[in-house]
Amino acid sequence: MIKLEGVTKKFPGMEKPAVDDLNLEIKKGDVCVLVGPSGCGKTTTMKMINRIYEPTEGSIYIDGKDALKMNPIKLRLDIGYVIQEIGLFPHMTIEDNVSTVPKEKKWPKDKAMKQVNEMLTLVGLDPEIYGKRYPSALSGGQRQRVGVARAMVSDPPIMLMDEPFGAVDPITRAKLQNEFLRIQERIGKTIVFVTHDIDEAIKMGDTIAVMREGRLIQHDTPSDLLSSPADEFVSNLVGRNRSIKRLHLIRIHEILGEFDRPTPATEDMALHEVKKRIDESDIRSVMIVDRDNKLKGIIGINDLKRKTGAVAADIMQELDQSVTSDATLNDALSVMLEVGEGYVAVVNEDDQYQGTITLGDLLNVVKEEG
Amino acid sequence: MNKFFRWAVIPLLLIAAGVVIVIYTVNNPTDGLVARALTYQNIMTALQQHMGLMFVSMFGAIVVGVLVGIMLSRPKLYYIGRGVENIVNVGQTIPSLAILALFFTILGLGFRVAVFALFLYSILPILRNTFAGIIGVEPSIIESAKGMGMNPYRILTRIELPLAFPIIVAGVRTAVVINVGAATLATFIGGGGFGDLIVTGLSVGRSMVIFTGASLAAITAIFLDYVVGEIEGRIVRWT
Numbered sequence: 001m002i003k004l005e006g007v008t009k010k011f012p013g014m015e016k017p018a019v020d021d022l023n024l025e026i027k028k029g030d031v032c033v034l035v036g037p038s039g040c041g042k043t044t045t046m047k048m049i050n051r052i053y054e055p056t057e058g059s060i061y062i063d064g065k066d067a068l069k070m071n072p073i074k075l076r077l078d079i080g081y082v083i084q085e086i087g088l089f090p091h092m093t094i095e096d097n098v099s100t101v102p103k104e105k106k107w108p109k110d111k112a113m114k115q116v117n118e119m120l121t122l123v124g125l126d127p128e129i130y131g132k133r134y135p136s137a138l139s140g141g142q143r144q145r146v147g148v149a150r151a152m153v154s155d156p157p158i159m160l161m162d163e164p165f166g167a168v169d170p171i172t173r174a175k176l177q178n179e180f181l182r183i184q185e186r187i188g189k190t191i192v193f194v195t196h197d198i199d200e201a202i203k204m205g206d207t208i209a210v211m212r213e214g215r216l217i218q219h220d221t222p223s224d225l226l227s228s229p230a231d232e233f234v235s236n237l238v239g240r241n242r243s244i245k246r247l248h249l250i251r252i253h254e255i256l257g258e259f260d261r262p263t264p265a266t267e268d269m270a271l272h273e274v275k276k277r278i279d280e281s282d283i284r285s286v287m288i289v290d291r292d293n294k295l296k297g298i299i300g301i302n303d304l305k306r307k308t309g310a311v312a313a314d315i316m317q318e319l320d321q322s323v324t325s326d327a328t329l330n331d332a333l334s335v336m337l338e339v340g341e342g343y344v345a346v347v348n349e350d351d352q353y354q355g356t357i358t359l360g361d362l363l364n365v366v367k368e369e370g
Numbered sequence: 371m372n373k374f375f376r377w378a379v380i381p382l383l384l385i386a387a388g389v390v391i392v393i394y395t396v397n398n399p400t401d402g403l404v405a406r407a408l409t410y411q412n413i414m415t416a417l418q419q420h421m422g423l424m425f426v427s428m429f430g431a432i433v434v435g436v437l438v439g440i441m442l443s444r445p446k447l448y449y450i451g452r453g454v455e456n457i458v459n460v461g462q463t464i465p466s467l468a469i470l471a472l473f474f475t476i477l478g479l480g481f482r483v484a485v486f487a488l489f490l491y492s493i494l495p496i497l498r499n500t501f502a503g504i505i506g507v508e509p510s511i512i513e514s515a516k517g518m519g520m521n522p523y524r525i526l527t528r529i530e531l532p533l534a535f536p537i538i539v540a541g542v543r544t545a546v547v548i549n550v551g552a553a554t555l556a557t558f559i560g561g562g563g564f565g566d567l568i569v570t571g572l573s574v575g576r577s578m579v580i581f582t583g584a585s586l587a588a589i590t591a592i593f594l595d596y597v598v599g600e601i602e603g604r605i606v607r608w609t
């Protein structure tokens with residue numbers, strides 16, 4: 001789908017080329033993550049694909065066609081582009097921002113509008129609420145979503161994303177990453193994704209291209225990169241705790257079925273019933289759900305001793321955090337560390353209870369995989 | 371309607387004040403000299419000349435200033451633009467009377483020379499602000515526009531100019547303030563306007579005539595500044 005052959009970029013006045021004789025092939029529908037320390041040429045490589053920068057040497061093929069011979073404007077209309085700084089247009093509403101490419105492509109207005117609203121919904125922003133707002137009225141995470149929606153709105157087969165989730169806090173980032181992977185599973189675009197964060201690379205990539213000082217060091221699947229790093233540089237990059245890094249590669253729903261945890265209690269369950277379930281549980285507590293199986297709270301053995309009431313709803317505590325079943329085991333670990341508990345509840349997109357994961361489960365996985 | 375009314379209060383008050391001053395001074399001259407200087411006809415002529423001076427020179431300054439500002443902001447002319455920006459900043463410090471005197475020595479007397487001098491003087495802040503406004507647009511915004519397939523013309527009209535607009539209007543506002551001040555001096559090179567009344571008043575030693583000319587010039591200045599300021603405040607909603 002995308003093929004770089006001997007691509008070199010030398011900026012005027014610089015001694016060393018920013019990108020040096022780079023060969024890289026990305027398959028259709030794959031997410032290829034360019035990773036490496038700051039200044040190693042990731043952004044420059046990406047910007048040559050949509051010809052923001054022209055390569056000094058080498059050739060770039062997209063779908064077998066020579067990209068350097070195509071009209072750059074036409075080329076760019078079919079490549080979604082999300083930059084590090086997001087670059088939303090501050091004088092346009094969210095709606096207008098997202099409809100930039102449809103306007104450039106001269107789509108009829110109703111078709112554009114429909115697609116814009118669909119896209120905003122897809123990235124989790126209600127068009128009714130946010131469509132008419134200006135970017136300055138949005139949080140960092142929301143702006144990132146708009147940036148992604150704007151790049152995807154015309155359904156381009158290729159997306160270039162330069163540290164698209166760089167400017168948000170870790171929890172929001174994990175959430176955006178998971179949402180993005182969920183969307184990507186459905187749309188299957190060919191994506192070049194730039195990051196300096198190896199954890200993000202392992203989580204997001206179908207393949208990872210490690211760069212250093214303008215050169216490509218290794219291009220492999222995350223699993224192969226972890227098990228057989230090409231040289232010292234790569235093995236330092238992935239770090240010593242490689243088995244922990246594997247937690248990025250496993251999604252919660254893949255292991256959730258393996259554990260035998262007590263069924264959750266309902267809000268209206270009598271307390272002696274609740275106690276039975278807690279006694280069966282290895283975390284000495286039980287999750288509480290409502291009739292639709294939505295997660296409502298938790299009752300621990302201490303709540304049962306200290307508080308009085310008739311049914312579960314009277315004494316349950318709210319849960320600070322849960323994870324979705326398509327999050328990675330590493331996300332689960334982060335949440336456990338954050339809230340300081342040895343377990344975390346797993347829910348689906350509609351907040352329905354799916355199961356519970358404990359620190360012990362994660363340790364077992366690490367042992368088996370390592 | 372209500373909104374429009376609120377917006378129009380200050381301009382209407384200013385016009386009313388001008389009319390009252392004119393009617394009062396014309397009908398209550400302190401002596402014959404004042405009566406001869408302050409006729410409706412004289413005042414109307416001064417008003418016409420004054421407006422003519424300002425509107426022609428401002429119109430030209432806006433058109434040329436914005437166009438040249440845009441041209442200088444193009445990558446190929448960027449370095450020239452930086453140079454021009456500096457020249458403009460220096461040019462701005464030359465007193466308006468000196469500019470008029472300079473043009474008098476080169477081009478002679480008359481309305482047209484005065485208009486041309488005012489035009490050149492007003493163009494400076496507009497040109498500088500247009501250039502600075504466009505150059506000041508964040509590179510990441512331009513880059514994302516480019517990356518989405520906008521051509522340079524579309525980037526200029528849909529991104530750069532709208533984002534620079536508040537700064538351009540601020541430049542126009544500065545130009546208006548300079549222009550109304552300088553327009554009063556046009557009388558010295560035969561350009562006419564309210565300056566004529568002031569100079570006449572000075573030469574015959576009648577403060578009523580000076581007062582009338584000066585207050586009408588001041589009212590015009592406040593009026594225009596208000597109008598431009600309102601336009602500025604109205605169009606920019608996104609910050």
Ligand SMILES: Nc1ncnc2c1ncn2[C@@H]1O[C@H](COP(=O)(O)OP(=O)(O)O)[C@@H](O)[C@H]1O
Binds near residue numbers: 011040041042044045
């Ligand atoms: N427009 C440019 N002009 C000159 N040098 C540049 C330009 N863009 C990037 N560079 C240089 O090229 C090298 C690679 O930069 P970049 O691709 O942005 O790195 P990364 O995205 O991996 O952090 C750096 O040394 C940087 O200073």
Ligand SMILES: [Mg+2]
Binds near residue numbers: 162
């Ligand atoms: Mg970069």
